[in-house]
Amino acid sequence: MSRYLLIESRDPFESNGFALRCELAAALVADGAEVAVFLVENGVLAARRTADLGELAQLARLRVPVLADEFALRERGITADELATNVKSASLDALVTELGNGAKALWN
């Protein structure tokens, strides 16, 4: 089974990149692939519970793990208790592990 790692760096309120990534994630899951999303830089703004993004809820329904770069979260003053329930804070070590395990990475 193919495994994909979608790395999203863009602010979801500034570009439709995040929505397109989620659409891609849904298509890959429908195709039988395993998918994980890793939010970096301004992409972590999507991780806030109060952002109330439908796309994030869709990822939760699809059981797509969503990780957010802990460094980017700290830079932006976003604390763990502000994260949406299906988002976990993670270091880039987790990204390295995914790559090491052969996930096909798409960086946006």
Next chain:
Amino acid sequence: MPKTLAVLMMDAPYEQTRTTTAFRLLDAALRNGYGVRVFAYEGAVSLPLTLQKAHPNAIHGRNAEEEAHPTPHVWVSALMHLAQTKGLMFDWVNCGLCVDERGVTDVVPGVRRGSPADFWKMVAESDNAVVIPTR
């Protein structure tokens, strides 16, 4: 034998946050025991340019030492040193045409000149690859 990751970078220094993220990724890969191959394309060939200079910050009244302004060529050297101490591969190839266009000739020792074909070889010889595109 340690696994190896190939990474393609495109952004010039001091332009995008993703340069910092990319360097953090390279650092994390080495600290987790992975060898690293980097192909620097377009503006990223200036990352190992040794002519970069730290500068003071007159607005905040700090001298160059106090400001500790980061220079990417120092990060490249630090990653090379880290790889060496851990006995891991760290290969950095600058795209030759991109170098010529920008006149980036004074680079960190160990940085090689190559072509996009080298990135193809890097991908073929590595366990995985990631392209970090410019915005």
